[in-house]
Amino acid sequence: MTAPPVTMGSLAPLRADWSARATGARLVTAVTEARPLRADVTMSPGTRAIALATLIAADPSSTVLAVTATTREAEDLAAALRELVDPDVVDIFPSWETLPHERLSPRSDTVGRRLAVLRRLTHPDPDDAAYGPLQVVVAPIRAVMQPLAPGLGDLEPVALRPGDERPLDEVVEALAAAAYSRTDMVERRGRVRRPGRDHRRLPAHRGPPAARRVLG
Numbered sequence: 242m243t244a245p246p247v248t249m250g251s252l253a254p255l256r257a258d259w260s261a262r263a264t265g266a267r268l269v270t271a272v273t274e275a276r277p278l279r280a281d282v283t284m285s286p287g288t289r290a291i292a293l294a295t296l297i298a299a300d301p302s303s304t305v306l307a308v309t310a311t312t313r314e315a316e317d318l319a320a321a322l323r324e325l326v327d328p329d330v331v332d333i334f335p336s337w338e339t340l341p342h343e344r345l346s347p348r349s350d351t352v353g354r355r356l357a358v359l360r361r362l363t364h365p366d367p368d369d370a371a372y373g374p375l376q377v378v379v380a381p382i383r384a385v386m387q388p389l390a391p392g393l394g395d396l397e398p399v400a401l402r403p404g405d406e407r408p409l410d411e412v413v414e415a416l417a418a419a420a421y422s423r424t425d426m427v428e429r430r431g432r433v434r435r436p437g438r439d440h441r442r443l444p445a446h447r448g449p450p451a452a453r454r455v456l457g
Contacts, residue, residue: 252324260295268292269299290321297326297376305377312381319379330376334358336384349431363394
């Protein structure tokens, strides 16, 4: 059985051409020779994505943490990187939208996205693109500075794939343990509904609503 072809961004040939030029070669050499110390590299904002893509291609086994000043810059950089490398190996680690002293809970999709990134860094699944290994994590500086509880990457997600068989009550209890809220109507992320023999949920961080009907 042959492995599926690796998906590359639409601008991957541009990255390959830039990498072959003297500028790209000097960048890779400077960063590689400086390890484990620091290499200071100055470049214009427009070249950051292609420079990072060049470093990723030069060392596919490593994971790069790209820190930006704002969330908007993180989103723009991630979007550009997905056009230059395999989009499945790029993800954003978002920051909390609430401050520590505020008596507010962060949005469930933010919690889900952060846990998904930590899970992919700790226990990547090569057979699942959604939970596969990451080559670059883009994070605003606020997300990098916010403290993390130990062991978050070890939390096992509740995953249901076509053909899987699991007791309905077990799935609902697992979702409840993962902080899903039981409700009569699923309208927001992080909620689960179990009317009769139907099971509906809205994933916490990505994807459309999911519905399962139990037969028998």
